Amino acid sequence: MTITPITIAFFIMAAFTLGGSLGVVTNRNLFHAALYLVLALFGVAGLFVLLEAPFLAAVQVLVYVGAIAVLITITIMVTRRIMGVTESVNRQWPLAAGVSAIMAITLGFVVLDRFAGKLPVAAVPGDNIVRLGEALVNYDAYLVPFEVASVLLLAAMIGAIVVARE
Amino acid sequence: MIPLHWYLLVAAGMFALGIYGVLARRNAVAILMSIELMLNAVNINLVAFWRYMAPEALNGQMFAILVFAVAAAEAAVGLALIISIYRNRETVVAEDINLLKW
Numbered sequence: 001m002t003i004t005p006i007t008i009a010f011f012i013m014a015a016f017t018l019g020g021s022l023g024v025v026t027n028r029n030l031f032h033a034a035l036y037l038v039l040a041l042f043g044v045a046g047l048f049v050l051l052e053a054p055f056l057a058a059v060q061v062l063v064y065v066g067a068i069a070v071l072i073t074i075t076i077m078v079t080r081r082i083m084g085v086t087e088s089v090n091r092q093w094p095l096a097a098g099v100s101a102i103m104a105i106t107l108g109f110v111v112l113d114r115f116a117g118k119l120p121v122a123a124v125p126g127d128n129i130v131r132l133g134e135a136l137v138n139y140d141a142y143l144v145p146f147e148v149a150s151v152l153l154l155a156a157m158i159g160a161i162v163v164a165r166e
Numbered sequence: 167m168i169p170l171h172w173y174l175l176v177a178a179g180m181f182a183l184g185i186y187g188v189l190a191r192r193n194a195v196a197i198l199m200s201i202e203l204m205l206n207a208v209n210i211n212l213v214a215f216w217r218y219m220a221p222e223a224l225n226g227q228m229f230a231i232l233v234f235a236v237a238a239a240e241a242a243v244g245l246a247l248i249i250s251i252y253r254n255r256e257t258v259v260a261e262d263i264n265l266l267k268w
Contacts, residue, residue: 096189156239
């Protein structure tokens with residue numbers, strides 16, 4: 001494995017992602033955990049860029065960093081009064097850590113057993129984003145999932161307004 | 167070019183951290199944040215497999231887009247529920263929310 005700029009960029013983004021994830025689950029201050037979540041989400045967007053999926057990277061930044069992270073931060077501020085008083089993890093945390101470690105080891109074993117050293121089979125077509133956009137509104141491709149997702153978002157929006165209203 | 171298993175290992179680590187967060191954190195908002203981590207790990211896997219296995223197909227990216235939509239809906243409804251519970255019970259600690267527990 002030679003060190004190229006791509007490899008260095010991958011390691012930086014992987015460090016953002018994993019370090020941010022670790023901060024989210026371990027930080028006692030919930031507001032700092034939310035900031036670590038933003039870091040992890042930016043790392044994932046960087047990985048999408050390295051995987052040559054620029055549209056998904058843009059959507060990741062717009063939807064996750066722009067909307068979901070802000071929503072979570074506002075919720076933390078609204079419910080702040082009891083923050084930082086109690087400890088951040090429950091009594092079963094060693095058990096949870098064990099389950100998590102078993103999951104990581106199992107997944108790592110399967111990945112290294114089946115997919116070690118695999119390289120791309122082909123280059124990404126240049127008109128990939130165009131085809132993606134056309135497939136979303138093509139009746140023979142993904143029009144129905146697209147519309148179902150729209151209805152789901154509408155239902156979630158109305159539901160959130162109804163549930164959170166005074 | 168970076169081999170496929172590096173991306174998959176990053177995603178596996180992120181998913182395992184998310185599982186730990188969901189099982190161990192007490193605050194409901196922290197649990198929701200851990201769920202977002204797990205959804206993101208799955209998205210990394212979907213896009214990595216799309217890039218390395220079938221870059222001319224559209225399914226991988228399309229799945230990731232639908233995961234985005236579902237994650238947005240889940241975050242909106244989940245946080246609304248947490249705010250509503252906080253108004254009524256003055257707590258967001260998951261183990262204190264036991265009205266439906268028998």
